Amino acid sequence: MILLGDNPGERGLRFLNPVNILVLVLSLTIVACGGDHPQSTIDPATSDFGPAIQNLYLTVFWWAMLILAVVWMVLAYVLIRFRARPGDPEPKKTHGHLGLEIGWTIGAAIIVVVITIPTIRTVFRIQAPAGPDALIVEVVGHQWWWEFRYPAEGVVTANELHLPVGRTVDLQMTSADVIHSFWIPRFGGKRDLNPWVREPNDRGPKINRLTFTVAEAGVYLGQCAEFCGLAHGLMGLRAIAEPEADFQAWVQSMNSPTVPDSGSLADRGREMFMTSTCIACHAVAGTNARGVLGPNLTRMGARMTIGAGLLENTPENVAAWIRNPAEFKPGVKMPGIAEGGGGLPPTGLSEEQIEAIAAYLSSLR
Amino acid sequence: MTDSTASSKAESAGVRSAAVELYTDPRGFGATIWSWITTVDHKRIGIMYGAAALFFLLIGGVEALVMRIQLAVPQNDFVDAETFNQMFTMHGTTMIFLVAMPMAVAFFNYIVPLQIGARDVAFPRLNALSFWVFMFGGLYLNSSFLFNAAPNASWVGYANLTSTQFSPGPNVDFWVIGLSIVGVSSLIGAINFITTIINLRAPSLTLMRLPLFTWMTFVTSWILVTAIPVIAVALIFLAADRFFATNFFVPTAGGDPVLWQHLFWIFGHPEVYILVLPSFGIMSEVVATFSRKPLFGYPIVVYAGILIGFIGWGVWSHHMFTTGLGPIADSFFVASTMIIAIPTGVKIFNWLATMWGGSISFTSAMLFGIGLLAIFTIGGLSGIMHASAPVDLQQHDSYFVVAHFHYTIVGGAMTGLFAGFYLWFPKVTGRLMSETLGKLHFWTFIIGFNLTFFPMHFAGLFGMPRRVFTYPAELNVAGYNMASTIGAFIFGLSSLIFLWNLWRSAFRGAPAGTNPWNAGTLEWATSSPPPHYNFAEIPEVKSRDPLWSSKFRVETKPLSHDEEPIMPSPSFWPILTAFGISLTWILVMTRIWWVPLIGLAVTAICVYSWAFQPEFRQARQEQG
Numbered sequence: 001m002i003l004l005g006d007n008p009g010e011r012g013l014r015f016l017n018p019v020n021i022l023v024l025v026l027s028l029t030i031v032a033c034g035g036d037h038p039q040s041t042i043d044p045a046t047s048d049f050g051p052a053i054q055n056l057y058l059t060v061f062w063w064a065m066l067i068l069a070v071v072w073m074v075l076a077y078v079l080i081r082f083r084a085r086p087g088d089p090e091p092k093k094t095h096g097h098l099g100l101e102i103g104w105t106i107g108a109a110i111i112v113v114v115i116t117i118p119t120i121r122t123v124f125r126i127q128a129p130a131g132p133d134a135l136i137v138e139v140v141g142h143q144w145w146w147e148f149r150y151p152a153e154g155v156v157t158a159n160e161l162h163l164p165v166g167r168t169v170d171l172q173m174t175s176a177d178v179i180h181s182f183w184i185p186r187f188g189g190k191r192d193l194n195p196w197v198r199e200p201n202d203r204g205p206k207i208n209r210l211t212f213t214v215a216e217a218g219v220y221l222g223q224c225a226e227f228c229g230l231a232h233g234l235m236g237l238r239a240i241a242e243p244e245a246d247f248q249a250w251v252q253s254m255n256s257p258t259v260p261d262s263g264s265l266a267d268r269g270r271e272m273f274m275t276s277t278c279i280a281c282h283a284v285a286g287t288n289a290r291g292v293l294g295p296n297l298t299r300m301g302a303r304m305t306i307g308a309g310l311l312e313n314t315p316e317n318v319a320a321w322i323r324n325p326a327e328f329k330p331g332v333k334m335p336g337i338a339e340g341g342g343g344l345p346p347t348g349l350s351e352e353q354i355e356a357i358a359a360y361l362s363s364l365r
Numbered sequence: 366m367t368d369s370t371a372s373s374k375a376e377s378a379g380v381r382s383a384a385v386e387l388y389t390d391p392r393g394f395g396a397t398i399w400s401w402i403t404t405v406d407h408k409r410i411g412i413m414y415g416a417a418a419l420f421f422l423l424i425g426g427v428e429a430l431v432m433r434i435q436l437a438v439p440q441n442d443f444v445d446a447e448t449f450n451q452m453f454t455m456h457g458t459t460m461i462f463l464v465a466m467p468m469a470v471a472f473f474n475y476i477v478p479l480q481i482g483a484r485d486v487a488f489p490r491l492n493a494l495s496f497w498v499f500m501f502g503g504l505y506l507n508s509s510f511l512f513n514a515a516p517n518a519s520w521v522g523y524a525n526l527t528s529t530q531f532s533p534g535p536n537v538d539f540w541v542i543g544l545s546i547v548g549v550s551s552l553i554g555a556i557n558f559i560t561t562i563i564n565l566r567a568p569s570l571t572l573m574r575l576p577l578f579t580w581m582t583f584v585t586s587w588i589l590v591t592a593i594p595v596i597a598v599a600l601i602f603l604a605a606d607r608f609f610a611t612n613f614f615v616p617t618a619g620g621d622p623v624l625w626q627h628l629f630w631i632f633g634h635p636e637v638y639i640l641v642l643p644s645f646g647i648m649s650e651v652v653a654t655f656s657r658k659p660l661f662g663y664p665i666v667v668y669a670g671i672l673i674g675f676i677g678w679g680v681w682s683h684h685m686f687t688t689g690l691g692p693i694a695d696s697f698f699v700a701s702t703m704i705i706a707i708p709t710g711v712k713i714f715n716w717l718a719t720m721w722g723g724s725i726s727f728t729s730a731m732l733f734g735i736g737l738l739a740i741f742t743i744g745g746l747s748g749i750m751h752a753s754a755p756v757d758l759q760q761h762d763s764y765f766v767v768a769h770f771h772y773t774i775v776g777g778a779m780t781g782l783f784a785g786f787y788l789w790f791p792k793v794t795g796r797l798m799s800e801t802l803g804k805l806h807f808w809t810f811i812i813g814f815n816l817t818f819f820p821m822h823f824a825g826l827f828g829m830p831r832r833v834f835t836y837p838a839e840l841n842v843a844g845y846n847m848a849s850t851i852g853a854f855i856f857g858l859s860s861l862i863f864l865w866n867l868w869r870s871a872f873r874g875a876p877a878g879t880n881p882w883n884a885g886t887l888e889w890a891t892s893s894p895p896p897h898y899n900f901a902e903i904p905e906v907k908s909r910d911p912l913w914s915s916k917f918r919v920e921t922k923p924l925s926h927d928e929e930p931i932m933p934s935p936s937f938w939p940i941l942t943a944f945g946i947s948l949t950w951i952l953v954m955t956r957i958w959w960v961p962l963i964g965l966a967v968t969a970i971c972v973y974s975w976a977f978q979p980e981f982r983q984a985r986q987e988q989g
Binding site: 035036037038039040041042052053056057060061063064067068071072074075078079082083084085088090091092093094095096097098100101104105108109112113115116119120122123124126127143177178179181183185188189190191192194195196197206208209221222223224225226227228229230231232233234236309330331 | 445446447450517518519523525526531532616617619620621622623656657658659661662663664665687688689691692695696699700703704706707710711713714715717718720721722723724725726727735738739742743746747749750752753754755756757758759760761762763765825826827828829830831832833834835836837839840841842913
C-alpha cells in the first residue's frame with residue numbers, strides 16, 4: 001500500500017534469485033488475467049469521462065487487431081508459400097499492380113475515417129464546458145505535491161482530493177512551478193498543469209480544465225504524469241469520492257478548527273508549531289498558521305497518507321517525516337535535520353519537539 | 366586438402382590484402398591513424414560513423430539496463446532518483462542522436478555514392494567535418510558523466526523545468542550545448558547528401574530509377590535540412606535563457622513554456638521519420654533482394670515516402686494532446702496524424718506484395734526485414750491508438766507510450782539498420798557475416814525485444830507513468846516490470862552477439878565476392894570492398910535493378926596505379942574546424958560573453974586555411 005514500505009530483501013541486485021524468477025513466471029500468467037489495478041486505464045467505470053475514452057479505445061483496439069491479424073496472416077502465408085526451395089525457377093519480375101495498390105490505399109483510408117469520426121466527436125464531448133452548478137476545484141501543482149482549493153466552500157487542502165459523487169466537477173488547473181499532469185486513470189485521461197501564463201490581450205491566465213462526474217464512491221489513486229524534476233516518481237495523488245452529504249460534512253469539518261486539550265502532548269506541539277518556522281510555509285485553518293508555500297495542513301490527521309501518497313499517516317511516520325523529509329523524498333523543499341531542497345535552513349527541532357508537533361498534526365482530525 | 370578449400374583460402378588471403386591495403390597505411394600504425402583522422406573518403410567516414418554509433422549504442426544500452434534493474438521490483442534502491450533521471454535522459458538522447466541517426470548516416474555515407482555510381486559525395490571534406498563535429502558533440506555530451514552532471518531533464522527537455530531556476534546545475538548546459546553541436550553535424554551532412562544525390566548520379570540514372578535506399582536518404586536529408594533549424598531555434602532560445610538570462614520560456618517573466626513544446630515537436634515529429642525512413646529504404650532493398658523480385662509498386666513506395674516526409678510536418682501536436690490546446694487544434698492533429706497512417710500502411714502492403722510470388726531466402730538480413738514487418742506493425746497500430754486524442758489522454762506519458770515508440774524506433778528503425786548491416790557488411794569488408802551468429806542474434810533479439818517491450822503495454826494500461834524512478838507495489842505492475850528487465854538483459858546479450866559477429870566476421874568471415882546476394886542495385890557492381898575510387902568506369906544505368914538486366918555491363922577489373930582517377934586529398938582542416946565549432950559552443954558554458962569568441966576565432970582560422978588548401982594535391986604527379 002505504501003511506497004516506501006521497507007522490504008530490504010528485494011533491494012539492489014539481490015532480487016535476482018531463482019525463487020523470484022520462478023514466482024515471476026507463475027505470477028505473469030496470473031497477473032495478465034486479473035488482479036486489482038488501482039490505476040487501471042481500462043477499468044474506468046467510475047465517471048462519465050473514463051467510459052467515453054474506453055469506448056473509443058475499444059473501437060480503435062479492435063480495428064488495430066483486425067489490421068494486425070491481416071498483416072500477420074498474409075506475412076505467414078507468404079513466408080511459407082514462397083520460401084526458396086532448391087530448383088525454384090527465377091520468380092517473375094512483376095513491377096506492381098495499380099488496381100491492388102489503389103485498393104489497399106483506399107482500404108486504409110476508409111479505416112482511418114471510421115476511426116477519426118468518433119474520435120473527433122469524443123474530443124469535443126470531453127472538453128465541453130461544465131454547467132454552472134459544477135463544483136469548482138482549483139488544482140495547483142507543486143514540486144512534488146498537489147494543492148486543492150475549493151473557492152466557493154472556502155476550503156484548501158493538499159494531496160487528497162475530496163469529491164461528491166454524482167455532481168459534475170470542474171477542475172481548473174495550473175502550476176506554481178514547472179509543468180505537472182493530473183492523472184487519476186479510473187476517472188479518465190490526464191491533463192497538464194501549466195505554469196500560470198497570462199494570455200495576450202489580457203484575457204486572463206491560461207487554465208487547463210478537466211470536467212467529469214464521478215459515479216461511484218471510493219478512493220482512487222493517481223499520480224503526476226509529466227516529468228517534473230527529481231522526485232517526479234513520488235508525486236502521488238488520491239481522490240476520495242463520497243456521497244454529497246459526506247462531502248458537505250467534510251467541507252463543514254474543514255471550516256471548523258479542532259483545538260487539542262490544553263496540557264496534552266498535542267497542545268504542546270501546537271504551541272511549538274505556531275512559534276517555529278513551520279508556519280512560514282504551512283497553514284492550518286482557524287489558527288495563526290497561514291503559510292502558503294507548503295501543503296495546507298488543516299485536518300491533516302484525517303488524511304490517509306502524508307508526503308503526497310508516500311507514507312501511511314501515523315504519528316510515528318509524521319515524526320519521521322518532520323525529522324528528515326529528504327530521507328523519504330529527494331529534493332523536498334521542507335527542511336528537517338538537514339537543509340531543505342530550496343536552501344531553507346535546518347529546523348533545529350529537538351526529538352521531543354518533533355514528537356509533540358507530530359502529535360498535534362495527527363490530532364487535527 | 367581439396368582444391369576448393371585451397372582456392373577459398375587463397376581467395377580469403379586476397380580479400381585480406383585488399384581490405385588491409387584499403388584501410389591501413391603501409392608506413393605503420395601511427396600513419397594509419399593519421400590517415401583515418403584526415404580521411405575524406407566517404408567509405409572510411411561511413412565506417413567511422415558506424416563504429417561511433419555502435420560505441421554509443423553500448424553506452425545507451427548500459428543506461429537502459431541500469432533503469433531496468435532499478436525498475437525490476439517496486440521500491441528498489443539500486444540507484445537514486447537523480448541517477449535514474451540522468452539515465453533515462455541520456456538513454457533517450459544517446460539512442461536518438463548518437464545511435465539511430467549516425468547509424469543511418471553511416472549507410473548514407475558508405476552506400477549512397479555506390480548506389481548512384483559516384484566516386485564520392487559532393488563535398489568530401491565537408492563530409493569529414495560533419496563526422497568530427499558529431500563525434501566531438503557526442504563525446505562532450507557524455508563527458509558530463511565525468512563531472513557527475515549528466516543531463517537530467519529528459520530527452521524532450523520540457524521548459525520550464527530546464528530553466529536556471531529549476532535546473533541550476535550544469536546538467537542541462539551539457540544537454541543544450543551537446544545537442545546544438547550534434548545538430549550542426551546533421552545539417553552539414555544533409556546538405557551534402559542532397560547535393561550528391563541531385564548532382565552525382567551516373568548517366569541515365571534518373572530519379573525514378575534510384576534505389577529506394579537512396580530515395581529515402583534524399584527524403585530524410587530534406588527533412589533534416591528543414592527540421593534541424595527548428596530545434597536549433599529552440600536550443601538557442603533555451604541557451605539564451607540559461608546563459609544570458611533571457612525569458613523565452615520563463616512564465617514569471619511573461620515567457621511561455623508551451624512554446625518549447627511546439628518548437629521541440631515541430632522538430633521532434635519529423636525526427637521520427639528521420640529515424641525510420643532510412644530503415645524503410647533498407648527494408649525495400651532487403652525485401653526485393655531476398656525475394657528475388659523488384660520492389661512491388663516502386664513509384665507508390667517512393668511517393669509514400671515523400672508524402673510521409675511532407676505530412677510529418679503537420680502532426681507535431683499529437684505529442685501535446687494533454688497540453689490543453691483545445692478541441693479544434695486537437696481535432697486537426699487527430700486528422701493529420703490519421704492521414705499519415707495511410708502511406709505507412711501502403712508501404713507495408715507493398716513489401717508484402719514484393720514477397721508474394723518471390724523466392725524468399727531466410728538470410729539474417731531478410732530475417733530482420735521480416736522482423737521489421739512483424740513488429741513495426743504493432744508499433745504503428747499502437748500509434749493509431751494515441752492518434753485518437755481522447756485515448757491518448759490515458760496513454761500519454763505512460764509506459765504504453767514507452768512500449769509504442771520502442772516498437773517503432775527499435776522495431777522499425779533499428780531492425781532495419783540491423784538488416785542493413787547484414788546486407789552491406791560483405792560490401793564493406795569483402796567478407797560475409799556469420800549466418801549462424803546472425804540467426805542467433807535475430808532470435809535472441811526477437812525474444813529479448815518483445816519480452817522487454819510488450820509487457821510495457823500492460824504496465825502502461827494499468828497506470829504506470831514513464832520517467833518514474835520507482836513505483837509502489839500496490840500498482841500491481843511488478844510482474845510486467847520484472848519481465849521487461851529479464852527481456853532487457855536478453856536484448857543486451859543479443860547486441861553483444863551482434864558485435865561479436867561484426868568483429869569476428871571482419872577478420873575471419875568467408876570471402877563475399879562482388880555480389881554475394883545476387884542483388885540488383887549498383888553498389889554490387891564494384892568489388893568488395895570497393896577500391897577508393899569506387900568504380901573503374903562510371904556505369905550507365907538504364908533500369909531500376911541494373912544488375913538484374915542481361916544488358917548491363919560494367920568494367921570490374923581494378924585499375925593500375927597510373928590509371929586511377931585523382932581523388933580528393935586527405936585534409937586535417939575538417940577535424941580542426943570541427944574542434945573550433947565545438948569549442949565555440951562549449952565555451953558558452955563560461956557565461957562570459959567574449960570567451961566563446963575564442964572558439965569562433967579558431968573556427969575562422971581553420972575555415973580560412975581550409976579554403977586555401979587545394980582539394981586535389983596531385984599526389985600522383987609528385988610521386989611520379
